[in-house]
Amino acid sequence: MRQYIPRLYTFVGAITFLNVLCLVFLLPKFTMKTRPRESILNTPSTAIEERAPANARRKRAALSKPCCPQLSNYLVGTIKVDLEWAEKNYWTESNFEPSKWQAYLGEYETIPGEDVHLLNSENILHTPRYCRTSLRVAFIIPFRAREPHLKKLVGHLTPILRRQLETYSIFVVEQHSNRTFNKGRLMNTGFEFANMIGDQLGGKFDCFVFHDVDLLPERDDLLYRCTEGSFVDHLAPSIDKFDYKPLCCGMTVGGVLAFKSDQFRKVNGFPNSYWGWGGEDDDMNIRIRKQALKIARPDPKIGRFTMIKHRRDQSNPRNIKALQELKKSWVISENDGLVNLDTEIKEFHLYPLFTKIFVDVKVPPDI
Known part of the structure; x- marks a missing residue:
């Protein structure tokens, strides 16, 4: 031992x-890792920036990026419209677990309608990652009870807008009640809100795209932008449902339509008086012609869209009074639209990829 x-x-x-x-x-x-607390005068500027308001930090970060090219190098042209993949991509882009519940869009933050000041660019505005653009695009999607279509549209559209190097926001404007649907009032409300919130996000929107929830573009080189001059852009002249025949079957400016702010005010927006399905797009066509604006359309081989098949909402019956309203449109359009809009925004739901706006469109006159 x-x-x-x-x-x-x-x-x-x-x-x-x-x-x-x-x-x-x-x-x-x-x-060395423990040191006495320093005053703000001795704190590095990077640390001070971390305490700055989110919008100010984001604005400084954006200005430090180089300008994006006018035409993106990431565009490929024709793309496959795969509805199953689009919905899967919606969940991937949102960073949510997929759900079998068709009406479920994922988690969201609720903000009351009167607290609009709480909205900021961090939760609304989407920007290119490595460059900055001078143009801002607002997408306005009139909506009610079409969640499966919305997931497919947003899941399909998001990578396209990213490749186009767009700075954009998507506003899904949902009718708050189960009364007869009024698409015109929803689109007018979406425009007024987007126009108002622009300054709060650091700059007004340059282009407002009114986009049906059931139309998916088939090419990524169809740019979601407004043409310069006195042109209004009708971006969806060719749809698969009509065998891609340009402006088939009485189509005027329906589907996807883009305005600059002053143009939309000039035509007094969409009519508020069309309750139910049909009529508001034809009425808008009359308003555009009445104000001597021109309609620009892409080549039919570029402006191609796939329409998602669906059944019509029972609360959105065919508007049997549409023809009567159209006959009066040339005369009353100056008094029916933005100037007499009386809707009310109830609340906002903030999702990762879009902002949903719940709107009370009021009661139809015949109820």
Whole structure:
């Protein structure tokens, strides 16, 4: 037993020596991490920026990026419209777990309608990652009870807008009640809200795209932008449902229509008087011609869209009074639209990819 005692002393001595070395060399590194609290005058500028308001930080970060090219290098032209993939991509882009519940769009933040000041660019505006653009596009999607279509549209559209290097916001404007649907009032409300919120997001929108929820573009080189001059852009002249025949079956400016702000005010927006399905697009066509604006359309091979098949909402019956309203449109359009809009925004739901706006469109006159 005694022969092992010297070895034991040697082992204990080695362990003690190693502990001393650790204290000598490592203790200063740990003590350096703790320092007295500094005043803001001695705080690095990067640390001060972290405490700045989110909008201000984002604006400074955007200005530090180079300008995006006028035409993106990421465009591929024809793209496959895969509805199953589009819905899967919606969940991927939203960072949500997929759900079998068709009406479920994922988690959201609720903001009351009167607290519009709480909205900011962090939760509404989508920008290119590595460059900055001078143009801002607002998408306005009239909506009610079409969640499966909305997931497919947003899941399909988001990567396209990213490749186009767009700065954009998507506003899904939903009718708050189950009364007869009024698409014109929803689109007018979406425009007024987007126009108002622009300054709050750091700059007004340059182009307002009114987009049906069931139309998916088949090419990514169909740019969602407004043409310069006195042109209104009708972007969906060719739809698969009509065998891609341009402006088939009495189509005028329906589907996807883009205005600049001053143009939309000039035509007094969409009519408020069309309750039910049909009529408001034809009425808008009359308003555009009445104000001597021109309609620009892409090449039919570029402006191609796939329409998602669906059954009509029972609360959106065919408007049997549409023809009567159209006959009066040239005369009454100046008094029916933005100037007499009386809707009310109830609340906002903030999703990762879009903002949903719940709107009370009031009661139809015949109820």
